Structure formats: C-alpha cells, structure tokens
Amino acid sequence: MNNLLNSDLHSDLNSNLNSDLSALLNTQSTGTPLTILEESTYSTWLETQDSQSKAWLANTQYTGNGLALLPNSQGELSQVLFVIKNASDFFACGDLIKQLPQGQYLLQAESEYIESISFGWLVGAYHYDRYVSNKSEQKLATLAIGKAETDTFKSTKIVDRVIKLAQATALTRDLINTPAADMMPEHLAQVTDNLAAQFNAQVTHIVGDDLLTQNYPTIHAVGRASVHTPRLIDLRWGDSKNPQITLVGKGVCFDSGGLDIKPSAGMRTMKKDMGGSAHVLGLAQLIMAHNLPINLRVLIPAVENAVSNNAFRPGDVITTRKGLTVEIHNTDAEGRLVLCDALCEAENDEPELIIDFATLTGAMRVALGTELPGFFSNNDEIATGITQAGSKISDPVWRMPLYSPYDNLFSSSIADMTNCAAQPFGGAITAALYLQRFVDKTDWVHFDVMAFNIRHLSGRPLGGEAFGIRAVFDYLQARFN
Structure with a gap:
C-alpha cells in the first residue's frame, strides 16, 4: 500500500491506493491455504492434520504460536499456519502480509474473524516512502477470503468495508507523516479540495486577513507570524435535510511553540501537530465513502505557529470569535486557540453533534500513554456508544472527566480567561474545559x-x-444508518 502522497501531492487522492488494496484482498476461492487460529484451538486443529504436517511442526520445534510454513512431499509450500492469541484483534495479523512469500493465500478461519484478519492484512501493507530514493519494489502477497458460506454478497461487503477502513487509516497516516515543508496550511487545503472533488463535496477557504474581517481572530493570531498564511478550511457534504454532524480538526502544521519556544527535543515531531486535521479528513472520507445519511461539515483551522516580529506574545489579550477575551499565558498552548474559534463557528449551525480531534496536550500522554487516546464528552450516552464501538474493533478510546472545579484554574485578572492554567496539573482536563466554554448547548x-x-x-x-x-465511524454508522 503506497502512501497517498507518494508521487504527487496534487494528484487525485486514492487513485493508486484503490487499485493497490483491491489487488491485495479479494473474494476468490483459490490460493495456498492460510489457516489462522487462536492459541486455545491449536491443539484441536493439530489432531486433525496428517502425519507429515505433524512431523514437520514437531521437527521445526513449532510451539503453537506465530507463523509456520508447511511443505508437501516435494518441498513446495502446501499450507501456512498462523497462530495468534486473539483473532478478533484487528491488528493481530498486521505483519503477516510482509512475512509471507509472494502469491495468493486462501484464508481458513472462523467467519467471525474474517473482518479483523482482513483489516490487519491491509494496514500491514502500509509504508511511507515518499522521500526514499531507492524504493523497495517488494511484491506483496494476496489474501482471498472466499465466499462466506456461499454468500458472495457478504464476502464482497467485508472486502469493501475493510478496504475503506484501510484507505482512511492510510490517508490519516500519510498526512501526519508528511514533513511540514510539504504539509503547510496551503497543502492541507489542497488535500481537502481533492477529497471534496472525489466525493462531490463543497469547500470554502477563509485566508489571511479575511480571518479578521470575518471574525476568526484567534486563528489569525496564532498563524500570522508564518509566511504560510493561516486559513479556515470548511468542507460540506450531504443532504441538508439529514442530521448535521460537524467535525473540527486542529491543523497546526508545525508548532515551534511560538515565542515560548519548545526545546529541540519537543519540536522534533511537531509535523504531527496537524494530526487532528488528518483524523477528521480520514473520518470524513469514511463517512462519504459509505454515503452515510448525514449532513457533514468539516472545519479545519490551519496555521503554522511560528516565531517572527509579529508573533503573538505572552501577556497579549485576544478577543475570540465568541467575544470572550483570552489572556495569553503561554504561546505554546496554541491549539486550543485555533480550535475555539472553529468550535464557536461549528455551533452556529446547531448540529446534532460536534466532534473535534486534536494533538492537544502532553498531559494526556502522561495520563494514558501514547497508544490509548483520551476523550471528553458532555453526553454520557454518546461517550458510552463510542467507547463500546471502539472496543469491538480494536480501536480503544478512554473517556476522561470534564471536572468543572478545575474551571477556575485558567482565570485571569485582566481578561475573561487565560489560554492555559499556570500550574501543570490536570492539563488535559483544563484544556478540555477551555474548549467547552465555546460549546454552549450542543452534544460534543x-x-x-x-x-x-x-x-x-x-x-x-x-x-x-x-x-x-x-x-467514531462505527458509532455514527450505527446511530444514523
């Protein structure tokens, strides 16, 4: 699976990816048998095998875990065995596609595991090599899942769904992996335009000083020091008669920290600070590709937090789109500033639900580590629904508390609020509480x-x-489909 931006950032999104994925997963019923089992069922399976297979596994000291290639009497590959702890884990088979010799393999597994295995197979093909001079031309294996109990339609649906999930994952990864020099606000805008063209959506851009005339002052303040002009990207798709869902993604394409500049170690991976925008574009692609019956809006405040003679300063007071004044305690707490204007705009339409994604705080990483995303919500039912949806598809999320007594930690003596608390404790919570001030009445x-x-x-x-x-997609699909 080549990265989406591999050959040309301006090329049509997914033009190569669709064919790549279709070539890696299909509903055919031919190929070298590939048996995927859970550890708990290995002994039972082994009892059903012929003496040659049993002898081979014994002589190669196979212990009932991992990959085994079994030959026939002529020394040719006759079947493949892959034993894992949990076959419902969507990433358990993620490295398998790169471990197997080229060829087509026919999956032998319990029907309940077909989707998870297929997803792992496809995302395991991902690699990002846009800047590699001598690219590897490794030929990847193909997985055939056969006909699901003679139901070709069911197998086709699985393949179609898994390909779309893998495409959205690849899009999100590609955007984050792209260095900041090639993923500034104008590039992010081009990617959004391409995505809109693919799904017949509409996009508008509010750029530069127009952010001031149209009252998006905090987006402008954070981005004005960069030669890469700040903008608000606004994508709309779907029937206006359907329930509206608005996605907001933090698009800080590089974060130096501003005048409160980051140390070099903290700045090294800041190309990923537009990860929130990458997430909402990946999610938007899923929604549009499945043609969910919703009225979708995507808002991306896209900026670079740079250092220049006109950079916003610690101690400055900025009036937000909502009218609340914010004293700048730290210029490195810029993500919530660009998000607050976008969230205020998002609520203007009175959507049924606003969902924002952001690489917002190191405090969340301290609390939950790097691999478990935390989230906040003002609606218990929605929070439970998203959590349950994620637990079924190996996309775990963890709800954090909107603990209102911390709300006064970012009080200001000269403005309505500061942009962050003076002390470092509970930083993810206080950041969420800051954002909540810009969402008055909408589920969020x-x-x-x-x-x-x-x-x-x-x-x-x-x-x-x-x-x-x-x-989130599975939650939305269950709720609105």
Missing part, C-alpha cells in the same frame, strides 16, 4: 490524541497513526 466530543506511533507494533509502523476514527 473532544479527542486528545497522540497521532503518532513511537514504537513498531503489529500493523502499526513508526510514525503517523489514526486513533479513534474507526470507533
């Missing part, structure tokens, strides 16, 4: 995500990662 979910893998896991390479978008 706020995701604070890492957007980056700092270690390789099965199906999850180092670099950009999608957290929570499959959980």
Whole structure:
C-alpha cells in the first residue's frame, strides 16, 4: 500500500491506493491455504492434520504460536499456519502480509474473524516512502477470503468495508507523516479540495486577513507570524435535510511553540501537530465513502505557529470569535486557540453533534500513554456508544472527566480567561474545559490524541497513526444508518 502522497501531492487522492488494496484482498476461492487460529484451538486443529504436517511442526520445534510454513512431499509450500492469541484483534495479523512469500493465500478461519484478519492484512501493507530514493519494489502477497458460506454478497461487503477502513487509516497516516515543508496550511487545503472533488463535496477557504474581517481572530493570531498564511478550511457534504454532524480538526502544521519556544527535543515531531486535521479528513472520507445519511461539515483551522516580529506574545489579550477575551499565558498552548474559534463557528449551525480531534496536550500522554487516546464528552450516552464501538474493533478510546472545579484554574485578572492554567496539573482536563466554554448547548466530543506511533507494533509502523476514527465511524454508522 503506497502512501497517498507518494508521487504527487496534487494528484487525485486514492487513485493508486484503490487499485493497490483491491489487488491485495479479494473474494476468490483459490490460493495456498492460510489457516489462522487462536492459541486455545491449536491443539484441536493439530489432531486433525496428517502425519507429515505433524512431523514437520514437531521437527521445526513449532510451539503453537506465530507463523509456520508447511511443505508437501516435494518441498513446495502446501499450507501456512498462523497462530495468534486473539483473532478478533484487528491488528493481530498486521505483519503477516510482509512475512509471507509472494502469491495468493486462501484464508481458513472462523467467519467471525474474517473482518479483523482482513483489516490487519491491509494496514500491514502500509509504508511511507515518499522521500526514499531507492524504493523497495517488494511484491506483496494476496489474501482471498472466499465466499462466506456461499454468500458472495457478504464476502464482497467485508472486502469493501475493510478496504475503506484501510484507505482512511492510510490517508490519516500519510498526512501526519508528511514533513511540514510539504504539509503547510496551503497543502492541507489542497488535500481537502481533492477529497471534496472525489466525493462531490463543497469547500470554502477563509485566508489571511479575511480571518479578521470575518471574525476568526484567534486563528489569525496564532498563524500570522508564518509566511504560510493561516486559513479556515470548511468542507460540506450531504443532504441538508439529514442530521448535521460537524467535525473540527486542529491543523497546526508545525508548532515551534511560538515565542515560548519548545526545546529541540519537543519540536522534533511537531509535523504531527496537524494530526487532528488528518483524523477528521480520514473520518470524513469514511463517512462519504459509505454515503452515510448525514449532513457533514468539516472545519479545519490551519496555521503554522511560528516565531517572527509579529508573533503573538505572552501577556497579549485576544478577543475570540465568541467575544470572550483570552489572556495569553503561554504561546505554546496554541491549539486550543485555533480550535475555539472553529468550535464557536461549528455551533452556529446547531448540529446534532460536534466532534473535534486534536494533538492537544502532553498531559494526556502522561495520563494514558501514547497508544490509548483520551476523550471528553458532555453526553454520557454518546461517550458510552463510542467507547463500546471502539472496543469491538480494536480501536480503544478512554473517556476522561470534564471536572468543572478545575474551571477556575485558567482565570485571569485582566481578561475573561487565560489560554492555559499556570500550574501543570490536570492539563488535559483544563484544556478540555477551555474548549467547552465555546460549546454552549450542543452534544460534543473532544479527542486528545497522540497521532503518532513511537514504537513498531503489529500493523502499526513508526510514525503517523489514526486513533479513534474507526470507533467514531462505527458509532455514527450505527446511530444514523
């Protein structure tokens, strides 16, 4: 699966990815048998095998875990065995596609595991090589899932769904992995335009000083120091008669920290600070590709938090779109500033639900680590629904408390509020409470995500990662489809 932006940022999104994925997963019924089992069922399976297979596994000291290639009497590959702890884990088979010799493999597994295995197979094909001179031309294996109990339609639906999930994951990863020099606000706008063209959506852009004339002052303040002009990207899709869902994504394309500049170690991965925008674009692609009966709006405040003679300063007071005044305590707490104007705009339409994604706080990473995204919500039922949806598809999310007594921690003596608390404790909570001041009456979910893998896991390479978008999509699909 080549990265979406591999050859040309301006090319049509998914033009190569669709064919790549279709070539890697199909509903055919031919190929070398690939048996995938859980550890608990290995002994039972082994009893049904012929003496040659039993002898081979015994002589190769196979212990009932991992990959085994079994030959026939002529030494040719006759079947493949892959034993895992939990076959319902959507990433358990994530490295399998790169471990097997080229060829087609016919899946032998319990029907309840077909989707999870297929998803792991496809996301495991992902690699980001846009800047590699001598690209590897590794030929990947193909997985055939056969006909689901003679129901070709069911198998086709599984393949179609899994391909769309993998495409959205790849899009999110690609955008985050792209270096900031090639993923500034104008580039993010181009990607959004391309996505809109693919699904017949409409996009408008409010750029530069027009942000001031149209009353988006905090987006302008954060982005004005950069030569890459700040903007608000606004995508709309779907029938206006359907329930409206508005997605808001933090699009800080690089975060130096501003005048409160980050140390070099803290700045090294800040190309990922637009990860929130990558997440909402991936989620939007899922929604549009499945043609969910909703009226979708996507708002992305896209900026670079740079250092220049006109950068906003600690101690400045900015009047937000909502009219609340904010004293700048720290210029490195810029994400909530660009989000607050976008959230205020999002609520103007009175949507049924606002969902924002942001790489907002290191405090969330301290609390939950880098691989479990935390989220906040003002609606218990929605929070439970998203959590349950994620737990079924290996996309776990964890609800955090909107603990209102912390609300006064960002009080100001000269303005309505500061942009962050003076002390570091409960930073993810106070950031969420800041955002909540700009969502008065609408059901709202706020995701604070890492957007980056700092270690390789099965199906999850180092670099950009999608957290929570499959959980949210499954929740929305169950609620509105």
